[in-house]
Amino acid sequence: MNSEFDIIRHYFSRAPKHALLGVGDDAALVACSPGKDWAISTDTLVAGRHFFPDVAPDKLAYKALAVNLSDMAAMGAAPRWVTLSLTLTEALAQNDDWLKGFASGFFALADLYQVELIGGDTTGGPLNIGVQIIGEIPAGKALKRSGAVSGDDIWISGELGNAAMGLAYLQRRLVLTAEEASPCLRALHAPLPRVRLGQRLLMLAHSAIDISDGLVADLSHILARSDVAAVIDLEKIPCSSAMKSRLSLGHTDRQLVIDCLLAGGDDYELCMTAPESKREAIVRLAHELDIPLSRIGKIMTGSGLTILTTTGNPVIVERKGHDHFLAR
């Protein structure tokens, strides 16, 4: 059974000859000019898989661009240029309100990060939204998945699990109050890519990834690429009070909430590793940018990811993370 990662690895990964970094990180890296590298990435959203077919077009456009900006954030790149490949049904192609809404959502976020839409392709077919993005990084400084070293602290920005909680709520697998649901739906529909944080981490972190497929899956990419192990504390993973209250032993929703926290995709927060010597600087950065940064564990020698709990109960992750070709 081919997973998404199997397909990429088996059929499309070849060692780069001219690129600085090829297939397998948040973005590829190519040398642009002395002192400047370019990070290049693409992400596609498919109707019925990444979004509900009836989602508002401005939200859809926002998210399509946000997930690509998040890849730039995870490399520490300043996003510069985007292209848009838009496959539209006949009905949408003739729907002025939809197109206006889509364009306004796209440009609102593009303007916020000063990234310029420079081209693309519009064609007919089942709705499919591909965004390609190029960002700029000081030469040799990119935050790769392969940079983690034993002794590094593991840090997480913001809160995890909100987007997955929002999805569970919409799918009626979870009951939330309106107050609890609101930040979850915002995380699901309008994640805030951590672009400025990524750039500021260039001088502080050893490695980074954005959490699109869930903490366990994404941190495991860093461990595999860096050839290291990690231990994290479940209780230290930053999450909302709505999640915390449901994490207590015996709570009906405990397993669902653990899954959201550890394997929920779509948060687009950053997971990074940094040496202990940078702890103070990272805490200062968190204050300066007003972004919570939480230290959740350590990188060790060896392999594998261990999740500790203060109660001593082992943590079972029932969903390992998003994969577009494995049954959920």
Next chain:
Amino acid sequence: MNSEFDIIRHYFSRAPKHALLGVGDDAALVACSPGKDWAISTDTLVAGRHFFPDVAPDKLAYKALAVNLSDMAAMGAAPRWVTLSLTLTEALAQNDDWLKGFASGFFALADLYQVELIGGDTTGGPLNIGVQIIGEIPAGKALKRSGAVSGDDIWISGELGNAAMGLAYLQRRLVLTAEEASPCLRALHAPLPRVRLGQRLLMLAHSAIDISDGLVADLSHILARSDVAAVIDLEKIPCSSAMKSRLSLGHTDRQLVIDCLLAGGDDYELCMTAPESKREAIVRLAHELDIPLSRIGKIMTGSGLTILTTTGNPVIVERKGHDHFLAR
């Protein structure tokens, strides 16, 4: 009724602030380093619209990359990097033969032009193949659509209409002998992007476009962007002997063949304009590269495209060119 070009123009075109050239040419242009610009483009193929769903995967991959290489050719860029956004059905994602075939077709063409696959995205959904490409051009030298000036000769590489004839043959709208059909099907399934020619034209041509939507539609883009008119001779448009024999007055297939010649898409030949002073150099280049280059008309002041015939009969183009949202 929104056409593909309406959608791009009305909703997604904004004057570039930082890019050298934004939406609306074969590729966008951005300054990379002193002396070097980058051309950036993307093209998407959708099952049932750009290809038959049962086409061989190696041919499909070849074509998806070829049409993007052709955009680089039309700018005079040396292709360097590609990313691939592959939306696959569950069945294809588990079909090892299909994936192997697709990868082999893709890499065969990539190797031929020394372009490197550096990243992409694999996801599930109705088959959709997006390729994004980046090429390199000496700063300020790109062949834009806006460069044509009155007095320029209009040149065409290779032969036009073969791909459209191949499609008409497969759709049983046209009867061809096996010998006649063979080059048509090759043009349809395995067009040869004119990458080397494009780069050599940088010092010779004023403007260029690749013929993906048909000669009338694509030459009209040059005329509109350059604010000029053109007169071309129907009889000078290069085509196969199979087409020539069907162009005679009174032939049953005459109108269909004229449509293929003038409005048939998918040929991926180059249409370029160059000053008279470069005629000899262009003829020498044609010999050196062993690519037929035919002079078919002139750029004039004014607007519009006039097509002359020696018989005096006006040429009526029944299909103006490919548009993904207009009825054909």
